[in-house]
Amino acid sequence: MPDPVGHFDIFGGRYVPEALIAALDQLDAEFTAASADPAFWAELDDLRRNYSGRPTPLTEAHRFSRHCGNARVLLKREDLNHTGSHKINNVLGQALLTRRMGKTRVIAETGAGQHGVATATAAALLGMECRVYMGKVDTDRQALNVARMQLLGAEVVAVESGSQTLKDAMNEAMRDWVASVDSTHYLIGTVAGPHPFPKLVREFQRVISTEIAAQTTERFGRLPDIVAACVGGGSNAMGTFADFVDNPQVALYGFEAGGEGVETGRHAASIQGGSVGVLHGMRTYILQDADGQTMESHSISAGLDYPGVGPEHAWLAATGRARYEAVTDAEAMAAFELLTRTEGIMPAIESAHALAGVIRLGQRLAAEQPDVEPLVVVCLSGRGDKDVDTAVKYFGLPGHPDVYTGGVA
Amino acid sequence: MSAAVGHDGDGSLFRSSATAFEAAKAEGRGALVGYLPVGYPSVAGSLEALRVLCGADGATPGVDLVEIGLPYSDPVMDGPVIQRAGTRALQRGVRTADVFAAVEAVRAAGRPAVVMTYWNLVDRYGADAFARDLANAGGSGLITPDLVPDEAGDWLAASDATGLDRIFLVSPSSTDERVVATAAAARGWLYATSVMGVTGTRSASPTAAPELVARIRRLAPDTLVGVGLGVSNGDQAAEVTAYADGVIVGSAFIKPLLAADEAGSPDDFSGLRAVVADLAEGVRRG
Numbered sequence: 001m002p003d004p005v006g007h008f009d010i011f012g013g014r015y016v017p018e019a020l021i022a023a024l025d026q027l028d029a030e031f032t033a034a035s036a037d038p039a040f041w042a043e044l045d046d047l048r049r050n051y052s053g054r055p056t057p058l059t060e061a062h063r064f065s066r067h068c069g070n071a072r073v074l075l076k077r078e079d080l081n082h083t084g085s086h087k088i089n090n091v092l093g094q095a096l097l098t099r100r101m102g103k104t105r106v107i108a109e110t111g112a113g114q115h116g117v118a119t120a121t122a123a124a125l126l127g128m129e130c131r132v133y134m135g136k137v138d139t140d141r142q143a144l145n146v147a148r149m150q151l152l153g154a155e156v157v158a159v160e161s162g163s164q165t166l167k168d169a170m171n172e173a174m175r176d177w178v179a180s181v182d183s184t185h186y187l188i189g190t191v192a193g194p195h196p197f198p199k200l201v202r203e204f205q206r207v208i209s210t211e212i213a214a215q216t217t218e219r220f221g222r223l224p225d226i227v228a229a230c231v232g233g234g235s236n237a238m239g240t241f242a243d244f245v246d247n248p249q250v251a252l253y254g255f256e257a258g259g260e261g262v263e264t265g266r267h268a269a270s271i272q273g274g275s276v277g278v279l280h281g282m283r284t285y286i287l288q289d290a291d292g293q294t295m296e297s298h299s300i301s302a303g304l305d306y307p308g309v310g311p312e313h314a315w316l317a318a319t320g321r322a323r324y325e326a327v328t329d330a331e332a333m334a335a336f337e338l339l340t341r342t343e344g345i346m347p348a349i350e351s352a353h354a355l356a357g358v359i360r361l362g363q364r365l366a367a368e369q370p371d372v373e374p375l376v377v378v379c380l381s382g383r384g385d386k387d388v389d390t391a392v393k394y395f396g397l398p399g400h401p402d403v404y405t406g407g408v409a
Numbered sequence: 410m411s412a413a414v415g416h417d418g419d420g421s422l423f424r425s426s427a428t429a430f431e432a433a434k435a436e437g438r439g440a441l442v443g444y445l446p447v448g449y450p451s452v453a454g455s456l457e458a459l460r461v462l463c464g465a466d467g468a469t470p471g472v473d474l475v476e477i478g479l480p481y482s483d484p485v486m487d488g489p490v491i492q493r494a495g496t497r498a499l500q501r502g503v504r505t506a507d508v509f510a511a512v513e514a515v516r517a518a519g520r521p522a523v524v525m526t527y528w529n530l531v532d533r534y535g536a537d538a539f540a541r542d543l544a545n546a547g548g549s550g551l552i553t554p555d556l557v558p559d560e561a562g563d564w565l566a567a568s569d570a571t572g573l574d575r576i577f578l579v580s581p582s583s584t585d586e587r588v589v590a591t592a593a594a595a596r597g598w599l600y601a602t603s604v605m606g607v608t609g610t611r612s613a614s615p616t617a618a619p620e621l622v623a624r625i626r627r628l629a630p631d632t633l634v635g636v637g638l639g640v641s642n643g644d645q646a647a648e649v650t651a652y653a654d655g656v657i658v659g660s661a662f663i664k665p666l667l668a669a670d671e672a673g674s675p676d677d678f679s680g681l682r683a684v685v686a687d688l689a690e691g692v693r694r695g
Contacts, residue, residue, distance in 0.1 A: 015555050016557070017578060017602075018579055018591070021557060162482060162496065171483050171485050175485060175486075178486070278527075278528050288533065290533075291505045291530060292530045292534070
């Protein structure tokens with residue numbers, strides 16, 4: 001999977017203007033050629049090792065695990081990558097492809113800003129022009145990442161159309177690409193969009209599962225029983241699943257953003273609370289109204305606030321190979337606090353959705369099978385520094401010193 | 410490619426939108442294809458604007474063929490002007506079914522009508538049901554900006570069953586193979602996007618559109634070609650129809666509607682009338 005034209009059974013494909021077909025064909029051909037070129041992988045491997053900091057550690061969360069039934073929980077530390085999340089894995093690969101295609105400009109969409117920062121970083125590294133589209137709502141709530149991108153030399157465009165979030169940033173990037181495709185590569189940040197992006201981004205994120213397999217084999221002499229990740233578009237989850245999809249002994253769990261609860265309609269859980277449709281060039285589960293107009297998604301996490309999901313996840317859900325559940329804002333924030341206080345690791349709110357899912361799953365498994373001690377790897381896709389403002393507001397912390405001492409009244 | 414003739418629900422004839430091109434050709438000129446979205450400035454207001462576009466008020470000769478836009482939340486092929494009108498139409502409550510009333514209004518004004526919209530709306534309505542209701546309203550076909558023939562299995566079947574035109578886009582970046590395959594899959598005419606860009610964009614390379622049309626003529630000789638994107642006045646329309654069978658205009662018709670809406674008089678169509686008059690004169694220049 002996918003088939004040669006990008007279908008995962010009924011999902012995926014290419015629902016795009018004809019003007020983009022030539023560029024998608026070029027990208028697919030270049031990726032196929034690069035995949036067979038040892039020099040391409042050698043350069044990418046060098047960047048992963050010596051620039052990004054791979055392999056990332058697998059940290060056993062002893063104190064956190066006590067809240068997860070009998071599960072032994074290990075954290076795949078994608079938060080320790082350069083730029084603070086798994087996004088750099090995909091960006092470095094696509095940036096090298098951009099150079100191979102002789103293009104000198106990259107554009108990207110971003111929600112929380114993690115993918116935008118990673119793209120701006122790779123553009124700086126390879127000397128490329130970079131423009132990042134970001135919804136106006138997101139530029140307001142993630143101002144720090146806007147500044148980071150600007151410091152890296154990228155131009156940040158606030159998108160004021162539609163719902164002014166990630167989906168509208170993708171629309172605007174697509175419009176830019178239609179007009180600039182000769183010189184520009186659209187560096188999509190997740191396993192979504194038209195073929196070949198879902199396949200290509202999965203292959204650049206696959207390194208997460210390859211390392212997990214090697215690390216648990218070395219430390220525990222076996223593969224994990226369960227791997228888990230948060231799912232917005234789904235790139236860290238596809239990277240976490242990729243090497244295990246063909247091995248039914250490893251259970252795959254994806255946790256979507258349930259917002260205020262799927263039953264309230266204010267959520268971003270496209271698989272749990274959506275239906276099959278076409279958005280952003282792919283057929284997949286989307287949030288849509290009776291007419292097929294895209295509905296606004298809601299999540300405390302800007303990076304999961306997207307009304308669609310990568311087509312391979314739709315296929316894994318439809319076939320039952322992977323299980324998807326929704327995690328609410330409140331559950332995610334409780335897990336954010338718990339991991340921070342028990343392990344001294346502050347996760348991105350996106351990743352906190354996966355942690356909350358694992359707490360619930362571990363407790364459920366302990367009730368169902370009290371004698372089993374599952375080995376669970378959860379992808380800690382990013383670090384929480386960018387979310388400090390959101391968390392301080394959410395928890396109602398004062399944000400100023402608790403006590404003052406030594407001053408003169 | 411053939412100009413299909415079918416029957417609508419009450420048994421009267423409806424024809425392929427290609428007849429609009431052929432009628433203009435018989436007058437020794439290119440066809441003027443005009444785009445307006447249903448639901449803007451309101452559903453009722455858009456029906457009135459469509460009548461003005463058709464010249465049914467007697468003020469202008471009107472356009473030869475109407476392209477009715479069905480607004481969508483995520484229109485990736487549309488520039489800011491069409492986006493703004495579409496977003497407002499959605500905020501004001503336009504629904505998919507309203508497009509059929511718009512088709513009937515255009516037909517009553519004596520012009521053939523095609524619908525242009527993004528695939529998810531048709532997919533959600535059901536390709537067969539959409540084709541049936543479009544044919545019953547007297548519509549001639551559908552333009553699909555984000556559906557290429559490669560993904561169009563459901564639509565090829567539904568349009569075959571109803572005899573509706575299926576108008577696909579070709580672009581300057583389309584390979585020769587894709588131009589041939591797209592022309593073979595299409596019915597009615599081909600929509601050539603003149604520049605690499607979204608609606609409302611001006612041509613960066615003045616040679617891209619004539620070169621694309623020449624390539625289509627060579628590769629698919631019997632195909633009617635309309636050229637769209639970037640044409641806003643009579644002079645440009647005259648330039649385009651010198652080498653293409655028709656010229657497609659959208660944003661230029663919507664701008665005066667936006668201006669009237671923003672001035673607080675959404676039912677003032679005098680600006681629209683002036684643009685229709687200019688463009689209709691443009692395609693009639695020797």
